[in-house]
Amino acid sequence: MHRLRPWGLRILRLLDWFTPSVREAWVYGLAALIPLVVLMGERVWVMSRLPTKPHGWDRLWVALGELEFWPVFFAICLLVGRVPNRWWRGGVRVLMHLLIIPVLAISVAELAFFDITGGRADLDTVLFGLQDFARVWPVVSSELVIWDYVGVAVGVSITLIPVFWTPKSNAKTWFSRFCVLALFPAVYNETQGRVRPAKEAKPLQKTFVESLFWEAMDRRHDVFTPPEPADMAPLVIGKPKTPVNVVIVLLESVGANRTSVYDPELKTTPNLLRLSQEGLYASHMYAAVTHTTKALITTLCGDWPNLVGDARESAPGGLPGRCLADLLRQQGYRTAFFQPARQDFEDRVDLVHQMGFDTFRHRDTLAQPIWEKNNYFGLDDRSMLAPGLAWSAEEPERPFFATYLTLASHHDYKLPTHVKLLDFPLITGRVEKYLNAVRYVDDFTGRLVKAYEAQGLADNTIFVFLGDHGEGFGEHGRYQHDLTIYEEGLHIPLVMWGKPLAGRTGIIEGNRQQIDVMPTILEVVGAPVTAGKTRGASLLAPVPEGRVLFHSCWRSHRCIARRDGESKFIDHYGDPNAQSFDLAQDPTEKKSRSLSKAEREALTLETRAWHGRVRGRYEARQAEYVQTIQRPDDAPAIATWGGVVSLLGCDVTNPNVIPAESVWVKCRWRPEAPLTEAWTLIAEIKAAGRTGQEKWTPLMGVVKMWNWRPGWSIDDTFRVATPQYTRPGEAVISVGWQRITGVAVKTDDGRERVNVGAAMIDKRPLQDAAGLEGIALPEPIVYGEEWSLPLLTETSSEAAEASDGDLDADPPVVDDRGKAEPEKAPAL
Incomplete structure (x- = not known):
């Protein structure tokens, strides 16, 4: 004992040196304690909202992540703050408090992101939000609750107190020594590995900072496979033999399982059901990536999108090759893209231009006093009808290619105030709102087809209706679509209708994907591929033998899937473990099949090899562009x-x-x-x-x-x-x-x-109840139950004249009853 006494004294002295004084505990401890309390409270609240509530011990293991991170953060700041230089100490203290503010705010936002979507955010999500904050904030704020704001505000306010006032005492208390001793179990627990909670709470265990760190480590293993020369050859088509008009309608967030085509008991899409009975529909049509911008690339360019979170395809040299609009434009087609959403989100205006569309109509060009703002993105879908019909009829001697992207069924599923909502049996809440939004989108499709028929444009036009992706409502703990890699997010409707189909009706069998749309259109218009190759296969031909499809979440390194017949494999990048399903026996993916270690590793390598090939081709495209510009x-x-x-x-x-x-x-x-x-x-x-x-x-x-x-x-x-x-x-x-x-x-x-x-x-034509410049729009086409849905809100002649009069003044606003309200601010 006598020989051990000096070492014991040294340990006690080291502990005493490390023990913070009252002043240091106030400066550093308070800064770490408040975020700890706020984030633990936020975690408990988020866990209480999970479909399957974790039990008490699981909540403890989840909270332990914060209990370990913030005390360690406090210890690091304390050690750095012990340097002799007082200016350095002051700088460390100010820097620490300034760092805590964004870390706390982003951590709370990330937990809210998990509560909304069922998945953790990543670095791409944070950078995307910070770089485009003004455009992203309306989306985020639509789901935040008052306690999110209160927690951040209180946490930041208390954290900043030591910047302006600190106690003078440098004494060290026994309570401080006890707190230092309490750090050691946390450190020890980290070195031994944490106790893992149940599956539903496991994704929440890591703090956001930890999650970013381990994700960065995982990305270091990415391998981008250089493409073969044949993969880089530009696509070239010959002169179309049957240059019919082409209309593609992308149904925002409409999954196959939410339509009457695939579930006749669900009365959401009577118009789409009728069109499918008169034309063709694909029984197993799938999205490639569960995000709208990526779905546009897959559908309109016939290739997989860049498997990253941002819209790099909108930049010069960012596309995988020539898109359908560019190919048809070179063959004499007129091309246009219509959407009621804003043009600047994810650089949509740049993406549409890069794709080769000559005309782009968006929220600001479609804005009229009669149209309500639908949600945080844009206007009523019906605002596209008259401009789209007028554009289609402009040059009857030339064929046209038009794309419509709907909006009403996008989160947060708001509809114009005059719409009478339907009651769906045993369905309530947000799902009921969503189904009504799908019904509203279906009404748009019916109006669109009827309008083209009324103007004699449908006789020589092929219509393709398909979803950009599905939508999740917690079936597998995922909400909305960006991280929904299950069937509710991937299985989408596809209906082809029109006289150019030459009477072909029935079901398109086999596993199909959005990359198949472009080769199908080229076949319909009779344009042969003279150079390069398409990625997909025509929907009018049998499915290629031995076909394997791949899918990805929008967020990189979150989930990726492989589909071979009825067998589906999902790689979650280790969190949670990989899943395998037999969709023939388990179509709703309730129980994952067990795989041997060798099978799991082989499937994981195959899916990540696809990821590497796609990324490698985009990197090569960008490098080729840089070298030749x-x-x-x-x-x-x-x-x-x-x-x-x-x-x-x-x-x-x-x-x-x-x-x-x-x-x-x-x-x-x-x-x-x-x-x-x-x-x-x-x-x-x-x-x-x-x-x-x-x-x-x-x-x-x-x-x-x-x-x-x-x-x-x-x-x-x-x-x-x-x-x-x-x-x-x-x-x-x-x-x-x-x-x-x-x-x-x-x-x-x-x-x-x-x-x-x-x-x-040129003058922007006014839209009113009579249509656009004499073009009459049809009444709603609704089959089954009656649905109160007036064609257009009646606009007074005074409001129309005001809009076309003195444009130096603000435009008039029209309320829901069609009365002009010139004293209020503009609607947009």
């Missing part, structure tokens, strides 16, 4: 900014637009000297006393400006939106440059802006 050019300059960047020429690609539509301008630039910073392009449009301005990152950041080669030219296409409320007439477009500091760069002759082109702004 610059070339030597000695053309004379029109203007030079700061003696560094010269303009060689510009071309307006769509000189005729309507208010709120973007004008696209392709310019050629040449750096005269190396750039050491990224400049911002300022594009401005002036029309009828109104000015619109856009800040544009050249090439959307694909090739950084400091990588531009002096003396080599580079082409960049930018956009600038015309003011929403402006008179018809000519608009002048000018460009300039701005440094990263916000200071404008002037040309060598002293100008800030240089005119590069002009566009003609």
